Amino acid sequence: MTTANSQTPLVEARNVHKSFDQLEVLKGIDLDVMPGEVVVILGPSGSGKSTFLRCINHLEAIQKGYIQVDGEQIGYALRKGRLEKLSANGIARQRRKIGMVFQQFNLYPHMTVLQNIIEAPIGIHGESRQEAIANAMRLLERVGLSEKAQSYPRQLSGGQQQRVAIARALAIRPKLMLFDEPTSALDPELVGEVLATMRDLARQGLTMIVVTHEIGFAREAADRVIFMDGGHIVEMGKPEDVIGNPQHPRTQAFLSRFL
Amino acid sequence: MSDRTASNAPPSGGADFRDVATAHTPFRTGRLVLWLVIILVVADFAWIVANNENFGWPVVAHYFFDPVVMSGLTVSLGLTVVGMLLGIAFGLIIAIARMSNDRLARSFASLFIWFFRGTPLLVQLIFWYNMSTLFPQLSIAIPFGPTLVSWETNSVITPMTAAIVGLALNEAAYMAEIIRGGLLSVDRGQSETAEAFGMTRARALWRIIIPQAMRSIVPPTGNQLISMIKATSLVSVIAMADLLYSVQSIYNRTFEIIPMLLVAVIWYLMITTVLNIGQSYIEAYYGRSDRRNATVAKPAAVTEEASH
Numbered sequence: 001m002t003t004a005n006s007q008t009p010l011v012e013a014r015n016v017h018k019s020f021d022q023l024e025v026l027k028g029i030d031l032d033v034m035p036g037e038v039v040v041i042l043g044p045s046g047s048g049k050s051t052f053l054r055c056i057n058h059l060e061a062i063q064k065g066y067i068q069v070d071g072e073q074i075g076y077a078l079r080k081g082r083l084e085k086l087s088a089n090g091i092a093r094q095r096r097k098i099g100m101v102f103q104q105f106n107l108y109p110h111m112t113v114l115q116n117i118i119e120a121p122i123g124i125h126g127e128s129r130q131e132a133i134a135n136a137m138r139l140l141e142r143v144g145l146s147e148k149a150q151s152y153p154r155q156l157s158g159g160q161q162q163r164v165a166i167a168r169a170l171a172i173r174p175k176l177m178l179f180d181e182p183t184s185a186l187d188p189e190l191v192g193e194v195l196a197t198m199r200d201l202a203r204q205g206l207t208m209i210v211v212t213h214e215i216g217f218a219r220e221a222a223d224r225v226i227f228m229d230g231g232h233i234v235e236m237g238k239p240e241d242v243i244g245n246p247q248h249p250r251t252q253a254f255l256s257r258f259l
Numbered sequence: 260m261s262d263r264t265a266s267n268a269p270p271s272g273g274a275d276f277r278d279v280a281t282a283h284t285p286f287r288t289g290r291l292v293l294w295l296v297i298i299l300v301v302a303d304f305a306w307i308v309a310n311n312e313n314f315g316w317p318v319v320a321h322y323f324f325d326p327v328v329m330s331g332l333t334v335s336l337g338l339t340v341v342g343m344l345l346g347i348a349f350g351l352i353i354a355i356a357r358m359s360n361d362r363l364a365r366s367f368a369s370l371f372i373w374f375f376r377g378t379p380l381l382v383q384l385i386f387w388y389n390m391s392t393l394f395p396q397l398s399i400a401i402p403f404g405p406t407l408v409s410w411e412t413n414s415v416i417t418p419m420t421a422a423i424v425g426l427a428l429n430e431a432a433y434m435a436e437i438i439r440g441g442l443l444s445v446d447r448g449q450s451e452t453a454e455a456f457g458m459t460r461a462r463a464l465w466r467i468i469i470p471q472a473m474r475s476i477v478p479p480t481g482n483q484l485i486s487m488i489k490a491t492s493l494v495s496v497i498a499m500a501d502l503l504y505s506v507q508s509i510y511n512r513t514f515e516i517i518p519m520l521l522v523a524v525i526w527y528l529m530i531t532t533v534l535n536i537g538q539s540y541i542e543a544y545y546g547r548s549d550r551r552n553a554t555v556a557k558p559a560a561v562t563e564e565a566s567h
Binding site for chain 2: 089
């Protein structure tokens with residue numbers, strides 16, 4: 001809404017509902033994300049922000065509404081005027097342009113850092129081995145870990161693992177990057193290095209949706225901040241407005257804890 | 260109080276005395292005595308066994324490489340390898356079926372495991388061997404419809420096929436549960452990550468999940484392999500000339516029961532020893548990412564493993 005212009009949105013979510021059994025976690029989310037935009041989602045635990053993020057690449061199926069990424073409806077296809085559920089392989093294909101970074105890093109522990117990064121480019125995107133390794137080394141340099149290419153994840157600190165996870169997600173040349181609380185599992189002194197890497201990506205025009213508790217990052221790097229509570233988007237706008245001058249009492253209460 | 264004085268004011272020499280680098284292990288007399296006693300007992304026992312004529316060691320030596328024993332050994336090893344390979348392959352399929360979302364696959368897998376784990380292997384082998392009494396003809400046909408192809412059961416189910424099918428299916432049921440346990444031991448986040456990166460289920464399983472599951476699959480599989488070698492001795496009841504059957508055929512002639520059984524026992528022990536060594540190498544391979552200094556210790560090996 002704030003960024004409404006002539007461009008078509010990269011992500012388009014309409015009236016998204018999601019329940020786990022009886023518990024309704026998302027109660028009608030509407031969101032457009034423009035190409036190159038950095039959207040930060042804030043909110044208390046249990047507000048549905050991580051669930052919403054996971055719906056965008058269909059790690060969770062939604063029950064009502066729709067989500068469209070880059071012109072394709074996620075998880076479904078129109079065939080002969082009827083909406084059909086996509087097969088597992090069809091969904092896998094859709095996910096290939098979306099990179100994701102997890103709270104627990106989820107590096108493949110049995111592979112070296114380099115193998116972690118080149119796995120998807122070679123195995124799924126059909127890149128040549130040479131090309132994939134060259135690109136991986138460029139990405140490792142970008143996150144400042146060139147000398148760790150042959151290490152195993154277990155040998156790295158949490159912050160280093162998360163930077164490798166970011167490089168791994170970038171290696172598939174994603175159109176959209178999803179960050180699910182990327183710094184929540186890190187020791188406080190390691191948070192900075194990961195946020196610096198993410199700020200760097202934001203500056204380079206990557207489209208990012210970031211679920212986080214880092215208010216500072218939201219203020220500096222976000223084009224738009226969303227505050228979620230109880231399965232709704234409560235407030236949305238420029239960081240200086242939502243964080244600097246929150247209107248909704250829930251937002252005010254939440255942010256007051258960080259001041 | 261006295262403790263405190265001691266730690267605060269050590270005898271002459273000061274801090275040098277407390278440096279653990281100068282520490283030595285005290286001599287343990289009791290331990291040495293225990294070792295001596297045990298060595299003595301073991302040596303005595305070995306001497307008694309070696310010199311007891313009833314064991315018939317010359318007979319053991321004479322028949323150890325006998326052609327009949329050798330061919331029996333080949334049959335036992337062959338059955339073990341084939342039965343185990345088929346058992347692992349089929350067990351993997353059953354394990355995946357058991358874990359799938361598809362109810363038909365899940366029910367089939369459960370039924371399979373229930374039946375083949377729930378009945379004695381010996382009985383299963385006899386059933387397979389006597390298949391012709393149940394079904395004189397084996398045919399491929401449309402259910403309740405015409406028959407397409409048909410064979411005499413006795414020409415298909417030889418002792419060899421009965422033994423292989425019996426051992427493999429029984430093994431598959433156990434391996435399915437072992438493999439399922441291994442797959443379940445891998446962190447849920449791993450398959451989720453593979454999914455998020457757009458991997459197909461098959462690829463995620465092959466590249467991400469199974470390599471990590473191997474660490475908990477290998478040790479019980481080693482167990483299974485060893486019991487499989489001994490289970491092959493059951494096929495002697497369906498007239499398969501395995502290792503046990505071949506030594507039996509010799510002692511039925513010569514009446515040298517104990518020496519001939521010793522031949523078999525020593526061969527079984529030698530095979531399991533080799534397998535144990537192999538298993539520890541496989542475990543070391545799948546545990547390589549756990550060694551903190553893996554890259555420092557073997558940089559060449561790691562680069563090689565990086566190849567796809």
